[in-house]
Structure formats: structure tokens, C-alpha cells
Amino acid sequence: xxxxxxxxxxxxxxxGAAVFRVQSENRQRRIxxxxxAVANTNRGDFKAHGDYTLTPEDQTAITDWLxxxxxxxNARAMDDIHRTVDxxxxxxxxxxxxxxxxxxxxxxxxxxxxxxDLRSVLVRKKADKAAKD
Numbered sequence: 334x335x336x337x338x339x340x341x342x343x344x345x346x347x348x349g350a351a352v353f354r355v356q357s358e359n360r361q362r363r364i365x366x367x368x369x370a371v372a373n374t375n376r377g378d379f380k381a382h383g384d385y386t387l388t389p390e391d392q393t394a395i396t397d398w399l400x401x402x403x404x405x406x407n408a409r410a411m412d413d414i415h416r417t418v419d420x421x422x423x424x425x426x427x428x429x430x431x432x433x434x435x436x437x438x439x440x441x442x443x444x445x446x447x448x449x450d451l452r453s454v455l456v457r458k459k460a461d462k463a464a465k466d
Contacts, residue, residue, distance in 0.1 A: 341394050349373040374403050
């Protein structure tokens with residue numbers, strides 16, 4: 334463990350994080366964490382916790398963390414989409430070469446509905462984009 338602790342700790346939770354100020358400068362040399370804010374990655378904003386007044390340094394640290402976290406989540410989402418394309422291709426190969434009739438009966442309707450739903454959304458989005466251009 335390093336000697337220098339970060340000034341802030343972000344406890345990840347659904348849709349953001351609880352933000353804590355980390356303090357270790359006390360007589361017992363114990364680590365104390367005081368919650369100072371709640372950050373929301375869905376809205377890209379934050380608010381002070383309780384009666385705490387955020388300093389400009391607090392606001393800068395939270396804003397920087399939010400930007401990095403939202404970029405990280407976006408990158409993960411795009412990676413998931415690329416993996417989904419790979420899985421669709423592997424599913425096609427499985428259905429064609431390896432699947433039994435029983436296995437196909439188990440998944441065909443759900444796959445067809447999911448693919449139909451996805452296709453409908455993609456076609457609608459593409460048509461909306463073409464109409465704007």
C-alpha cells in the first residue's frame with residue numbers, strides 16, 4: 334500500500350457514486366472518510382451530501398471523476414455491443430452447424446423476437462438520420 338492516500342474516494346454504486354473526502358491526518362493515524370457528495374452518471378451531475386458545502390476543489394475533483402467515469406462506462410457499453418455482434422455471428426454458426434432440433438426449439442422464438450426488435454429500432458434510427466440529412 335502506498336504512503337499517500339488519495340484526497341477523494343468514490344464508492345461506485347448504481348448510476349454514480351458516493352463521494353468521500355479521505356482524511357488520515359489525526360492523532361490515531363486512522364483513515365476517516367466523510368461523505369461529501371453524491372455523483373450521478375446518468376445526469377452527469379452531483380450534489381452535496383447533507384449540510385456539507387462543496388469547495389471549488391471538491392467540485393473540480395467530482396467533475397473530473399464524472400467525466401472519466403462516463404467515458405469509461407461509454408467505452409464499456411460500446412465494447413459490449415461489439416461483443417454482441419461477435420455473439421450473434423457465433424450463434425449463427427452454432428445454429429447452422431451444431432444445434433440440435435431440441436436446442437433450436439428452445440431458443441428460436443426468443444432469438445427471432447429479439448432480432449426483430451433490434452432490427453426495427455436500427456431501421457427506424459437509420460431512417461430518422463437519413464431524414465435529418
